[in-house]
Amino acid sequence: MKLPGGMAADEFLRNYWQKKPLVIRQAFPGMGSPVSADELAGLACEEAVESRIVIENDKGKPWQLYNGPFDPERFSQLPESHWTLLVQGLDHWVPDVADLLEHFRFVPNWRLDDIMASYAPIGGSVGPHFDQYDVFLLQAQGHRRWTFGGQCDETASRVEGTPLRILSDWQGAETVTLAPGDMLYLPPGIGHHGVAEDDCITLSVGFRAPTIDDLLTGFSDYLCNQPDAGAHLSDPDLQCPDNPGAISTDVILRLQELIARRMTDPRQIALWFGQFSTAPKNPDMIVPAEPALTADETREQLAGGAALRWNEGSRFAYHEFDDETALFVDGEQFILRGEARALGPLLCRGNRTQGSAIAGFAQDPALGGLINTLINQGHLYLE
Incomplete structure (x- = not known):
């Protein structure tokens, strides 16, 4: 398995993951942004989409933050430069963006969070800061200059008068400019500051780390x-105490x-963590299929070559016990036994499963029913 750009995944995990930054030139050669600035602005006007605008100097106030959804007129009121639009969970709304996550399967599914898009005109930034999670910063359009370095923690001094956690008196150790297709990996706690050199879009592939x-x-x-x-605590062997207060x-x-x-109890921990780690970030994305399919219709489409694809807001994982496999889908668990156990790893390997690989499972009445249920509940769809 390799990273985008060609480095062996084992080498990256051994030498860089949660250890030090890495610049990967042309991780995605010929990269073009899967969304435009106007499309991001349109998404930021939607009620269901998490979005923010950061203005570096808003009428004398430093680093002001505004949360969406926004009225379309809001964008005509922004200054010409030094502001940023952030759209969270872009992969939930744009299938082409969700496909980018397939390049990061060298990290377990339960660690993947989502992809955030950042659009900024020249000078746009969200200020020097640090995050408590791993992130790959992929340049999709334009150019952004990144300064990064130095381990930061909660004791670092911050800029006052802003709701954002902007570092003050911070000096980075290295500066690079990313062009479309270039990517920067940053471990948790590393200070960084990105500034747009022209109209640019950066995609941030983030990884979860629960507290x-x-x-x-x-x-x-x-x-x-x-x-x-x-059940209540019982004590049938209760004895008379020397002191009733003891x-x-x-x-x-x-x-x-x-x-x-x-x-x-390892089993209980595994079952809980599978549900916990696959709980959808945005449950509103899991919408039942309309119209619902019958199991026979699902079998026919799979046999005809249709692929099964995850809902862009869904999360899949599995855990192998000695004699059964637990499949976790959006916070729910399904226990698979016997030959059915192979279905768990197959569905969880990536966001798309070819119909030819799964059509045989669908012929089994129970498994066909399970696959059909996952489609009708909105966790999967036929592509």
Whole structure:
């Protein structure tokens, strides 16, 4: 497996991933932007699309942030330069952008987040800052000058008077200018500042990294929803205490064993994490098919050469147990057994599965029903 640009994925993960930046020239030779500035502005006017405008100096106020959706007239009111439009989750709305994610499958599906588009006229920027996630910055149109370097943390000084977390007194270690097709990888915590040298569009391929709080809260909520969570603590061997105010060591040990048994069960952790990590970022994207297909119609189309494609807002993953495979789709789990286990890895390998590869599974009544259900619920569609 290779990165865009040709570097072996193993070499990248060993030497650069979460370690140091990497500039990849012509990662996508002949790159043309899959969206125009006008199309991004149109998306930013939609209620369901997350968008922002950052103006470097707005009537004397530094780095002002405005959240969409925007009225179309808002764009005619912007200054000629030094502003940026950000559209989050562009891959959810543009299939050609979603296809770019197929070049980043050297990182597990559960780590992929989405692709954000940044349009800026000359001088446009979102200021010097750092992120807590890995990102590939792909230049799709125009040129952007990036200065980057230096590990940052929450103690770094910030610019006052702005809702953005803009670094002050920051000096980068390296400066490069990216042309269309060039790409810059940045690990978490690396300070960076990108400035448009002309009308430019940058695509940011971001990767999720849940916080410890997210993990602990998510798993404890999952355990609280299990069938036995309503059972009461019992103590049939209760003995008369020397002091009724004392909490005995035996009680603490019993509580420790009860909590540890649930918190350290590998199966429960796997089932929870599969659901947790595939929960869709935008549930409104998962729309039931209209009209719904019958299982026979699905089989016919697959046999006829149609491909199965993920909904652009969907997330797929799987986990292998000893005797079964758990398939996770948009926060739901499906347990596969026997020959059906092969369906999980097949559906999760990429966002498109050729009909010839899956038509045989669809002939099985149960698996055909599952595939048909995933289509009708909106997780997959026939292409």
